[in-house]
Amino acid sequence: MKITKNFTDGVLTMQIDGRIDTMTAPELEGELKHSVTDDVKVLIFDFAKVEYLTSAGIRVIMAAEKVMSTQGQMKLIHVNDEINEIFDMTGLIDLLTIE
């Protein structure tokens, strides 16, 4: 998994390339802990290149959502159909902002 970050005017965009699974989720979790400071008002996950999302990845995403709900907002963009179905069928689509 490769993470590319871009922070501009309070908006942190994290483009993730690869799988977010048990092996890579801790890396994403660490990156979020390091990057999501009080200055971040909007957190955007660009899922265009995410091939696979496991429950470990969902746990990290939901933890980020919890943090951002107190200091701004979080959204997921370019989510592919397969992962979108995961969010839909688990009901997470109602809890997340997916564009």
Next chain:
Amino acid sequence: MTVEKNEIIPRILRDINDGVLVVGEHGEILYLNDRGCSMLGVDGNVMGKNYGRIFLSGDTDAANDRFHQFVLDAIYDKEHTHTGEAAYRAKNQDLKSFRLTSSFLHGEDGKKKIGMVVVFSDITEVEKLNRQRREASTVFSVLMICVCVYLFLWSLLRYLDVEPPGQVMNLMIEGISVIMFFIILKTTSFSIRDIGLKVTDAKKTFIPDIIIAVIVSALLVVGKIVILRVAPGFFPKGAPFWDWSILTFANVIYPFTVVLQEFLARGVMQENLRRIFAGKYAGVLSIVVSALVFGVLHIAYGLPFMLAASLLLGVLGVFYHKQGNIWGLCIIHYVLGQVATFLRYLT
């Protein structure tokens, strides 16, 4: 018939010993039986609520990832049933082991999405037993290596015409006990209770054992009186009835010897053999085998002592089987050992 069918299936799902979770196509919980609620640590009114909100949103415990992954697997791979094991820690509960099966639910036409179903059973106890059996096998194997080393060493000393004092061989047995204690402590999940060192019911443990120790001590005294009349040469000539003069350092440290020997015979041998054998005769087999092995460890003292040690260990093994700890047996072992020594039965 249809009415009966409609009543029977919910009743089966309700009373089944497995958890059954059905999630709809948009994440709504369609069904979670009582057993499932209890296993997942949620109350019964989760039906109709959002699965993600109830189970994923606030669940920060990485230990539960694999359980949730089974739900995702049913969505990722709709054509197959997914079976496996996963850990799960419900809120304020201990970590449990579940065996799960998840699958995607299609409509009658095979195309319409209904949702997914997860059936899960609690295998925590089975897992624990299997793990303990594996650990018990390892512990017993290490013990057998120690016993073999002891026997080879004893044979070597005899081959070299060296006659080590009995106390040296005794110290070796105690050394094995100490080694086994640390191996169990460092390499297994056994608790102090699992190796017979914790007293759960002091009254049931100590009262009968003290009574037995007193009765057998009295029998030894009566026995000596009788033997002195019938066969006075049995005891050393001129020795007093109760001979304090044979008190040695070994008698002073005897309480430690007793604890170490009882731990080796019960906590290490009998307890682990019972786990390895399992089944109907596990108790009997564990008593017999541990008594025989302990008898073999007394090879340095000759055949009569080996037989006596095996017999005593076998009898005490029955008490251990009932009491589950070594401390009451230590009292019997200590009192009888000392009484037999000072009455000069052993020398």
